[in-house]
Amino acid sequence: MIHRSSFRLTVAACALLAGPLSAATIDVAIIGEPDTFDPMVSTKDVVSIVTQHFVETLYTFDDSWSVVPLLASDMPEISEDGLTYVIPLREGVTFHDGSSMDSADVKASLDRWLEVASRGKGIADKVETVEATGPSEITITLKEPYAPLLSLLAFSNSAAAVYPEEIIAPQIDKVVGTGPYKLEAHEPDRYTQLVRFDGYTQPTGAAERAQIPDEIRFVPVPDPNTRVEGLLSGQFAYADGLSTEAYDRIAQSDAAEPVLLEPFGWPIFAINHKKGLMTDLKVRQAVQAALPFDDMMFAAFGDDKFFQTDGAMYPEGWAWHTEDGTDLYNQNDQEKAKALLQEAGYDGSPLRILTSRQYEFHYQMAEVAKMALEMAGFTVEMDVVDWATLAQNRDNPDLWDIYITHSPFLPEPALTSSFFPTAREGWNNPEKNEILDRFTSESDPEKRKAVFAELQKIIYADVGLIKVGNFNALQGKAAGLEGVTPSPWPAFWNAKLPE
């Protein structure tokens, strides 16, 4: 009885308060709070998703993952020897603080990128100089040819963002960018509010940023179930990082539609090449032979609508696709693994798999892998920790043999840091390093494809890392929402809700 009356009251209150959702505001549910608005210092997807709206880079990717100019006015002029990149800058670009962008800002930003960004630092030793060779021209001189440079400059993750020279510092607290939206307010754990930047000028290469919404709000919602409920109730126009288990529920709803990124990326068993069990090739091969990839993918994703058991580093349809070396994928042969272990003289010391339940599919794949590895004779020790601990422990090679992660398919293979000996996995095979050097210094796209096939082959032969398969990611949008291209890093400047 008491129930009913307090109830009626609130229903009445709701009817009064719930105004129509303003079409000019796009509310987006993201998986967590961005820990910084400076995309240079972060490789987190959630930081990229938010900051790409207000911070821009010289180049960006178009829908087919080709590099196109954003703050640059054109593609660079690259010298014959591949060492000099002359990049023309767009004129009349205004920062959110009202100043206009010139080559000094770009030089200061790129210098900082080479110093503080993990991807920038990774190539700093290949860069001779970054110079402002004119008010609207920047010249990058390399010590050796490095073909992936433009992809790095275009990537929104550890981004080569352009800031005004005046704010450049090792740590930037208040980010000023040139993007179509500017940062209006940030209430931690509640929202990040972006409003249209009126001084924005359209890029010449990249697709138009039509600035359709007046406001874009990113709301951190850590729980995946809550993101789904929020989407279905109409609270959000878009939601990132949904469990594929929610697909049917979203598909059946009138309020929302599922957005399936197909294929999105690849789960990875990263291998500790620095210390411990996995430094022995035979042991690595035993792991590779034992793993039942289709069961692992099935347990994690449940329906082949959401995954493919595929050993190629890039799925069909990508320029980088090749089947070389993949005969070693999905052997699911625990007997062979047993034999390999015997050859290796395996003494039963535990194989430590480090994982977390931040992404439930990581944990699920690990559980299935554990069963198969035990069948092959491994002693397996699962170390299931929270994400913060994992992020800390994986940097210590004493603590793990395998840790589980995933990556979207990146437009340029050289963006995958695990291939490089400097990564935390420390895969330092000389033959592979030589292939990798050829891959990054070769500029002819056709030749690069051939070199990549060699790289894929050695990834399998030397078990540099283990690709589990391809998986699709689920996002969701309000029914009738248009103008958002499905992407690991969806952008909302063209987003339009139905009237």
Added chain:
Amino acid sequence: MSRYLTKRILGMFVVIFLVLSIAFVLVRLAPGDPASLMLGPDATPQEVDDLRARLGLDRPILVQYLTFLANAVQGDLGTSLFFNQPVTQVLAGRAEPSILLALFSLVVALVIATPIGIWAAYRRGTPGDQMSVTTAMLAASVPSFLTGLIFQRYLATDLGWFPVSGYGGPDASFATRLEHLVLPSITLGITNSALILRFTRASMLDILGEDYVRTARAKGMSERRVVLRHALKNAGIPIITVVGLTFALLVSGAVVTERVFNLPGMGNLAVGAVLRRDYPVVQGTLIVVAAIYVLVNLATDLLYLVVDKRVKY
């Protein structure tokens, strides 16, 4: 009375001092060096050392402790590693939803439990009494996150009566924010109504057993009138007690409820801080919540005095 007051307040300071000490020790027990945590994996040893010096982590533990106490007394609880803001500032931003949630859920719990508790006591021993008490216990036996998830799914998403989560956007008016608190308050209130119901019932039983009620009953007054006239007059003490008791439950229950409904309150902040290893915030939240608890307790005791006086004269 003033002597009692002095003693009570002195005791409170001792408790707060202990609270601070426990929080300090707890955080020092945490594995990992705060400086390297703050700087991340790419920091050089030199950078870590510099930061350690800046944070005073290189000083003897006793000096650190005294500094911590001195700062805490002055309202400085350190700086959040994640938000890069003073902990007090971060906490201040989370006070409103937490306090309102505690208040509203208390109201919900009282509204549900008090009448049923009185009724159950009045009908003591009957099946109705047993059923109401058992139902309340049942409500308290369901993990509150499940209650919350079910409400969220059916009342918010499917029926659209309430917002699903959060605390409204940048332009959220006070009314909108309140609207976001309705479902969390009901969830938390229901979970905690069992305690209040049982307490109310027990207090009523006490009162019904009092001599004056028996006398009145013997004089032929109807039981209902006796209850209304005499018993409710003395309801002050039980209500104060129950509010004091429930407050602690509400604060900890709120941690889970805030998480379910993604309310940006202190509980949610603390969970996030634990998961992000933002130890200054964990420490700060523990201290502030414990201090609130101590103050509420003191207030409860002082209210007893006031009410007692009124009862006596």
Added chain:
Amino acid sequence: MSGLASPAPGFARQLTARPLVTVGLAVFVAIVAACFLLPALGVTEIGGMSVRSRLSPPGSEGYPFGADAFGRDLLARLLVAGRASLGIGLGVAVLSSALGIVIGLVAGFFRRLDTPLSRLIDAMMAFPDILLALSLVAIFGGSVGNVVLALSIVYTPRIARIVRASTLVIREMPYVEAARALGTRTPAIMLTHVLRNIVSPILVQATFIFAYAMLAEAGLSFLGVGVDPATPTWGIMVNEGRQYIDNAFFLILFPGLAIVFSVLSLQIVGDGLRDALDPRLAKET
């Protein structure tokens, strides 16, 4: 002082006087028996994974309660998890009682230690239970032992308060004075008397702590800092089930019911104990 009555011979009869309490007791005993006896009798074998049967509904061939996302038999898993969940509850009840009795006795016996210990108890009570347990588990890691320890620390003050209060009362009782006059060593006699008199309230309180600890464990799992999933608990199972709420509701339902029935029956038993042990309340009802 009514609390001084020790468990009477008719205790069992009194306890089961109310049919509801009998039912509660029966339910709880049945749950415990199922978890600890059935696996031992081989009634359900802990099935391995069979990924292709994932999320088979209850009643499927070989899956009376359905299968989880790995195709593991949910019933077997429920029973195994039950041992951990009930174990955590019992462990916390026992450990916090033991710690609480020691602290309470010391505070009650030694006047000089009374004030500092009481303030310490007050300070511990001031920390909200989930928040304190959350920090402790995050700091020390999520093993079953650590969760038990963290929750015991949280609940110890409740017991300590009760013990201290009755110790203080009893040390002033005439028969203690008398015993002292007869030459019995004070600590010995007091210990005996105090312990005999606090058994009832502690038993009642421990029953409730048992129940709360099980709920708290589920809450910790929900918050993402519970027990390491290598040891499944009902709380972990409910949380694992959340993402399948649309396609396999039974994954939440069964472990959820297990928690609800255990906690509810414990609370009913606790209430029954209180009534049976506290003649004053028993008289009233």
